Amino acid sequence: MFNFINNSNIFIWIERLTNFINSIFFVLLLAALSFALILSPPDYLQGDSVRIMYVHVPAAWIGLASFTCIAFMSIVNFIFKIKYLTLITKSIAPIGLMFTCIAIVTGSIWGQPTWGTFWVWDARITSMSILALFYVMFIAIQKLISEEDRANKISSLIAAVGLINIPIIKYSVEWWSTLHQPASIKISGSSTIHSSMLTPLLLMFLVLILYCALIFLMKYKTEIIRIKKKNLKRYD
Amino acid sequence: MINEFISMNGYGIFVWSSFLITFLACGIFYYKTRKTLKKYEKEFAKEIEELSIEQKKTVLENSKIASKVLSSYNKTI
Numbered sequence: 001m002f003n004f005i006n007n008s009n010i011f012i013w014i015e016r017l018t019n020f021i022n023s024i025f026f027v028l029l030l031a032a033l034s035f036a037l038i039l040s041p042p043d044y045l046q047g048d049s050v051r052i053m054y055v056h057v058p059a060a061w062i063g064l065a066s067f068t069c070i071a072f073m074s075i076v077n078f079i080f081k082i083k084y085l086t087l088i089t090k091s092i093a094p095i096g097l098m099f100t101c102i103a104i105v106t107g108s109i110w111g112q113p114t115w116g117t118f119w120v121w122d123a124r125i126t127s128m129s130i131l132a133l134f135y136v137m138f139i140a141i142q143k144l145i146s147e148e149d150r151a152n153k154i155s156s157l158i159a160a161v162g163l164i165n166i167p168i169i170k171y172s173v174e175w176w177s178t179l180h181q182p183a184s185i186k187i188s189g190s191s192t193i194h195s196s197m198l199t200p201l202l203l204m205f206l207v208l209i210l211y212c213a214l215i216f217l218m219k220y221k222t223e224i225i226r227i228k229k230k231n232l233k234r235y236d
Numbered sequence: 237m238i239n240e241f242i243s244m245n246g247y248g249i250f251v252w253s254s255f256l257i258t259f260l261a262c263g264i265f266y267y268k269t270r271k272t273l274k275k276y277e278k279e280f281a282k283e284i285e286e287l288s289i290e291q292k293k294t295v296l297e298n299s300k301i302a303s304k305v306l307s308s309y310n311k312t313i
Contacts, residue, residue, distance in 0.1 A: 008300035011304065047244075047245050047247055048244035049244075049247040052250060052251055056254065094265075098265055109250050211266075215269050218273050219269060221273055222276050225280050228299065228305075229279065229283065
């Protein structure tokens with residue numbers, strides 16, 4: 001069974017998965033955009049500006065989930081030294097940074113019609129900006145330090161420290177008085193969002209998750225080839 | 237009706253710019269990632285081609301990845 005988990009088999013599975021995602025991606029994207037921009041109703045308070053939610057919320061979820069994954073994998077890697085985990089965290093980090101930035105920018109655009117301002121230093125926005133900084137530090141360490149072991153140790157430490165920020169982001173709307181509304185979708189307990197808005201939100205989330213998977217697979221493949229290229233130098 | 241859809245009761249500029257920024261960022265990021273992958277594949281294939289016949293044979297026998305990359309590179313040129 002362990003023979004299955006080697007770079008050659010992973011490489012073949014990456015190609016199969018990439019082809020599968022490519023085959024369904026545009027159909028799902030079209031459906032998600034139709035629901036988000038045409039079929040879903042406007043909000044009784046916010047009007048059509050609520051449609052920004054369909055890109056803002058999935059982007060924020062992906063930004064948070066990616067960093068949580070990176071942090072846990074970095075901690076496990078720090079203890080057990082599993083080389084695959086380094087490749088995975090390195091591949092996830094740029095995706096997480098991009099979606100965190102998208103969440104901040106689209107949130108800022110949503111803030112103008114809703115709160116009358118593009119930016120306020122409230123707890124949720126500030127903690128999300130700190131998350132983006134942790135991403136930048138994590139990626140910068142991997143790029144700037146050439147000694148791989150040292151870079152992994154420092155970036156693991158950054159990820160572990162950054163993990164503290166995740167519950168702060170999640171509960172910031174409850175702990176402090178902020179402009180942000182409390183969560184409408186709860187994993188445990190009943191959600192307060194209507195199904196006509198929940199459907200496009202989940203569809204858009206699915207599309208963006210598939211996009212992330214596609215990028216992750218390409219980045220992981222690049223990392224495998226980079227390692228193979230390095231090993232090839234032994235023949236010189 | 238189309239004007240209504242575009243203006244979104246005055247919120248069009250905010251909604252469209254949010255979607256545009258998101259999909260533009262995703263598009264650029266996809267293009268850059270794909271370009272980097274292709275660059276690495278090309279460099280790796282070129283390095284395999286530069287090996288001596290014996291070394292090349294050993295590499296291709298021992299690595300499925302090397303033979304996959306080389307065959308896909310040969311298809312593109």
